[in-house]
Amino acid sequence: xxxxxxxxxxxxxxxxxxRIEGLFLLxxxxxxxxxxxxxxxxxxxxxxxxxxxxxxxxxxxxxxLQRWRNVEEHYKLTQHHLEVVRKKKNKTQKEKxxxxxxxxxxxxxxxxxGYVVTKKGRKHLLFFNTKEEVEKFESFLKKxxxxxxxxxxxxxx
Numbered sequence: 001x002x003x004x005x006x007x008x009x010x011x012x013x014x015x016x017x018x019r020i021e022g023l024f025l026l027x028x029x030x031x032x033x034x035x036x037x038x039x040x041x042x043x044x045x046x047x048x049x050x051x052x053x054x055x056x057x058x059x060x061x062x063x064x065l066q067r068w069r070n071v072e073e074h075y076k077l078t079q080h081h082l083e084v085v086r087k088k089k090n091k092t093q094k095e096k097x098x099x100x101x102x103x104x105x106x107x108x109x110x111x112x113x114g115y116v117v118t119k120k121g122r123k124h125l126l127f128f129n130t131k132e133e134v135e136k137f138e139s140f141l142k143k144x145x146x147x148x149x150x151x152x153x154x155x156x157x
Contacts, residue, residue, distance in 0.1 A: 006140040007076040010127040018127070019111045029055055073127060077137060079144045082116060084124055097124050099144050109134050116141075 036047035107114035112128040
């Protein structure tokens, strides 16, 4: 295996970091617009104005909360283990999962997330910034899982 590890940081930017959040916000804004349009007798400027106000307030509050909480996650996948370091305000939490203990993993390339489950039943959540990160992680994980589960000295065909 040429690469010894794969690592990434989440989030790279501070607004709408999760795609599912963006989708939810879009659906909510459309429903709000349609409701306001109906309630104000098809007055388009009023409906557009209140929907824009809602989106502006959401963006302001979201940005303020993210600055206040200051959440950041660092992931590192090696040939032997997955290491996750979560930083929230002044707290740091570290998790480590040996790849030989991984029994299941699931990745979502649309919403850029996933998880890894170990033999002890512990679920390690994963968040990605781009689809390319998910694909690189998946490729590296499959190679590493295969290598980790193969006993030393015995190669499988």
